Amino acid sequence: MDHAQPEPIFDAVLYPHRSLSPQGVRYLLFAMAGMLTLVGLFFAAQGAWLVLPFFGCEILLFWWAFRANARDGRRFEHLRLTPDALTVARVRPSNMSGKSREHRNEHRFAPPHWLSVELTPRPGGDNELRLASHGRSLKVGGFLTPEERDDLATALRAALKKLRAPQGRIETLSD
Numbered sequence: 001m002d003h004a005q006p007e008p009i010f011d012a013v014l015y016p017h018r019s020l021s022p023q024g025v026r027y028l029l030f031a032m033a034g035m036l037t038l039v040g041l042f043f044a045a046q047g048a049w050l051v052l053p054f055f056g057c058e059i060l061l062f063w064w065a066f067r068a069n070a071r072d073g074r075r076f077e078h079l080r081l082t083p084d085a086l087t088v089a090r091v092r093p094s095n096m097s098g099k100s101r102e103h104r105n106e107h108r109f110a111p112p113h114w115l116s117v118e119l120t121p122r123p124g125g126d127n128e129l130r131l132a133s134h135g136r137s138l139k140v141g142g143f144l145t146p147e148e149r150d151d152l153a154t155a156l157r158a159a160l161k162k163l164r165a166p167q168g169r170i171e172t173l174s175d
Contacts, residue, residue, distance in 0.1 A: 010081035010159035012152070016143035018073045025066050033059045077140060081159050085110035086131065088140055109133045113164055119153040129153055 020028065040055035071093055078089040090105040109115050115133045122128055129149045131138050141149045 006082040006084055008080050008082050009163050010079065010156060012079045012155070014077040014079070014141055014144060014152070016073055016075065017145070018070075022070065025070065029063060029066060032062055075143075079140065079156070081112055081156070081163065083163065084112075086112040086115055088131070088138060107138050109136070109138075112160065115160060117153050117156045117160065119150060131156075 036055045036059055040052050043049075043051045075090070075092045078087075078091070080087045080089075086109040088107045088109075090107075092103045092105075094103055109131060112133075115131060118130045118132055118137075120128045120130065125146060127146045127149055128139060129141050129144075129152060131140060141152055144152065
């Protein structure tokens with residue numbers, strides 16, 4: 001028996017923005033390691049050789065921080081609206097004990113006809129996007145910019161309006 005998924009009305013995958021490519025991160029780490037090595041060697045030549053282990057620890061700390069940042073950049077949220085439900089899947093990669101795994105957390109709002117999209121302004125020009133239905137609320141797009149959250153809220157509202165419209169009726173959007 002084949003259980004076909006209903007055609008989505010809205011389907012979006014949200015990724016956090018990363019300003020550096022993996023190659024850029026590599027170049028930056030090598031440049032920082034080179035600079036710290038030169039400074040460490042200068043101090044060692046002056047007789048302060050005890051600073052070398054500390055510079056080595058700084059290099060390892062930078063490597064670890066950039067590695068954690070890159071892993072966090074692979075997380076995403078998948079929003080899928082069908083006539084039956086809105087599903088928000090949060091996928092967060094983890095790299096424990098050398099094995100690459102994903103932690104998937106799904107939230108389902110059914111039926112989606114009662115769903116509300118709430119964009120709440122915050123101090124400093126920031127905002128917060130929440131999906132709410134039947135007493136449950138879920139914050140989405142926390143890693144997006146305020147403008148991206150605003151665009152997402154507009155797109156979700158338009159998809160919900162399309163879902164709620166009677167099937168035989170053709171709606172026109174006016175500016």
